Amino acid sequence: MLRGMGLCAGVVFALLGMTAVVAADSTQAVTPPDAATIEQQWVAANRPYDGARKAILAQADKVAWQGPMTPDWQSLTGYSTPEWYRDAKFGIFIHWGVYSVPAFKGEWYPRHMYERTGENSDRYQHQIATYGPMPKVGYKDLIPLFKAEHFDPQAWATLFREAGARYVVPVAEHHDGFAMYDSKLSDWTAVKMGPHRDVIGELAKAIRAQGMKLGLSSHRAEHDWFYEYGRTFNSDVNDPRYAALYGPAHPSESAKGEDGQDVDWTFVSDAYINDWLARSSEIVQDYHPDLMYFDWWVGQPRFRNALAEFAAFYYNQAATREQGVVLNYKLDDMRPGTGTLNIERGQAADIRPQPWQTETSVSPDSWGYAEGDTYKSPDEIVQLLADVVSKNGNLLLNIGPKADGTIPEQARHILLAIGQWLNVNGEAIYGTRPWTHYGEGPTQVAAGTMQDTKTKPYTAEDFRFTTKNGRLYAIEMAWPSTTHALIHSITPSMNVTSVTLLATGKPVAFDQQADGLHLNLPTQPAGVRAYVYRIEMKDHLTLTAREGGAPHS
Template sequence: MPDSPLEPLDPVSLPPRVDVSDNSAALAAVQAVIDAGPFSSTWDSLREYEVPLWYRDAKFGIFIHWGIPSVPAQGEWYSRTMYLEADRAFEHHRETYGPHNEFGYKDFIPSFTMDRFDPAEWAEVFRRAGAQFIVPVAEHHDGFAMYDTARSRWSAAQMGPRKDVFGELMTAVDGAWMVRGASSHRAEHWFFMNGGMRFDSDVRDARFSDFYGPAQREETAPNELFLEDWLLRTVEIIDQYRPQVLWFDWWLEQPAFEPYIRKLAAYYYNRAHEWGRGVVINYKWTAFAEGSAVYDIERGAMPGIRPDVWQNDSSVGKTSWGWIEDHDYKSLDDLIGELVDVVAKNGNLLLNIGPTADGTIAPAERELLEGIGDWLTVNGEAIFGSRPWLIPGEGPTEVVAGSMIDDAFAPYTSEDVRFTTRPDVTGDYVYATLLRWPDDGVARIRSWGTASGLLGRRIAELTVLGHGAAEWTQDADALCVTLPETPPSAVGVVVKLFLEPVHEPARKDFLHG
């Protein structure tokens, strides 16, 4: 046991339960919004959805895993693994906090204080990092709402910090001119705590069944009451906070969710139509019909350019999304490489951090965000508002495609290049981002050699971002650029071309009028 044991939850202090057994009126209100259109709850109708321009241009957002798991600091799945007798977290919990029937997951709530949480400071850190949209976890698998919900007493507004920390952050995000988002991991709560039903633990205690429940077997389909509650909790987030990004985790592809997903999407898109705002739903695997929302890959990559915009949700840490004491952090080089690779393949990067239980952003995570922001200050022209070029890149380092593979990335080299472009009214700007600085100070871009035929037009101007004009030569094999003696930024370098206009001889620089 620790020197200073945590103070467990006092059951007497709990707010009264919320009765969510009769959802008829709330469901009727949802249906009324769907009936009003323009979207109906059919896949044919939902495929008429169009990804908003702001999201296509944004490229970079911040994901935030924060909540009760930051207290034991053993990872965001601790509420499940601590009740699985075969998992090492089970013994860790018993040795550190005592028997599960005396100190369970709920008993971490009083220590989740967030007493140093400064939403304005967080927003400023994210803005300096270059983030365009912010997606905090509204509710994770553990069933503890980080927002002010009327459907449960188990929320940050009524326990722990006893304030709407989610809402406060959204207000700060508005103040920093970024876009609101929210993630929901509620679907998995159907089974998430079920290990505690197999032995004497507080999951079995009827006084807390509205928190730990349903705690059903993962082999069983969720029933209608749970599915209705999932729908209405998500609707509540939509109506109270108006997020323009709504991110869903992986269990939604269960067949039982399908009709509820369609209703939710139609409701959200119709609400957004009322607001006059462009919104995005992120989904994994096959939960949504293609074209009805934005596909998301967890800690992953695409093999090439995807025709439709997509998203990679990843994290600064290699082993955990939430706060843990011994994070194995990625390097700034790794994170910049991940961002550039995603953008070159028509994707956005949603990069996660995990604040501590008192509401602070760890110095190492703050430093990484500041490093990304510094890099984007110099090179953001090749990222924000860009589009994929003819090919995504070149180089010897193989990028493994798929999900959950970010720890398999080999270090990039100076021969690894990613391309982006932005059309101009008179010509094209094309960017080559070398993912490492070449030792000899010469950037060699093989796809821009005359033999490749990819450029198609004469180079009217060449510059190095953060430096200016540079000497260059071009032959059949490559375009070679003599780089400045001092690297303009901490990671790699970006070479910018302005290609000879196709029709108009006069040039107009889109950045300077």
């Protein structure tokens, strides 16, 4: 049981020297408490974990200053992306938590279910109609419904391996503040509530048993303001008994700076920064992930020093085990060269000099499971994979399991189709490096964050290139309407000796002419519509000199 659960809201407010905010009903607007009041309330709720937090922070600080790295950004430029990650190319992301219970428009439901007006108010209406009125019922009341009764980590790991994944990244904690792991810093965890299982611990064991690397993600930085809408009316977000779940819930504030850019003025306390660092460090200390992923708000200026300390701690503790680790960040949240850039739902326009990653979901709309969701086709995901790998990147593909622990059939179908394609064509993906240029053809991707649905369909004139072991791989992004294909980038001076279509395993007749490599094609192979040609040349040294158009790091 949570400490203090038996105290009424008024008593707790009185103990904290505050005035209780009382509203006649849940529709009555209230003035949010000021930042100091919110902070006192949150600190009091987390006081039972002070001892554990201090111990974790002390150990993290010690390790951060004892190793090849130190907590300053110049020192952290000594980081290099490990070869296992550069070779892996394809991973699975998992958004699964209490938000899968309502299964209504994705993983931001916990935030928007308290938004009574505006474009997201349908979540509030859904919550009231389905689960009952506020403040009597809130997000906390969905936790007992998150039973995960069919959760089978071994079956999940087997599916991910069959999909061709080389690493798997479950969400350890999302913005909602509910930890999916066994934390000493919270009672609001999957071990103590809901499934009553260490979801992350069980998945970690199953994933590694299948020979895949374990990644973990933390989105807790955003938790500082995630439930802010609940402050504006009589909701359970304002009840101090639940402050350890709902967090500070500070109102988010932004304005335009002198340069016209958005500036975030949302309050973040020292206590919250310390708690974020402790929780992030606890995940590393207990599960030793090969990859850590942070969402975008760690770039908020107040997090910068703590982020540098975490990075030094993470890299140094891994070094003691000779473990090559990856720290994913977004946007400009870290200094270039101190971690591995992740582009959310987006791509790069060209080959990036350092390894990078794009993350997207099988759904164009949500990350967590949502009933009635739409799904992408295996074709477009494989084409995305080919484009990203040709530009020195990795693809992290997300799925959202149901609350009972089953994986939606549409997602299973997509994963298995990708796995079948990789089983045949994986030599053009795994362990490859970019060529001198990523590809050719008329289709240009929409580069940047949140652009993954804006790229036009690929054509048979679009090719993406990768290299490995002195061979060049050309991935044709669609099948031509005739029995002929032309690759302009492969000139007569390259002395091609053989071309093999991996889908059939058979040689393809070819002719080198001034305008490129002409291929005489067989009947279109069945399966996912991206077609790999293995191209071998007489002078492998010429090709090898061009391999790794992006430098190894």
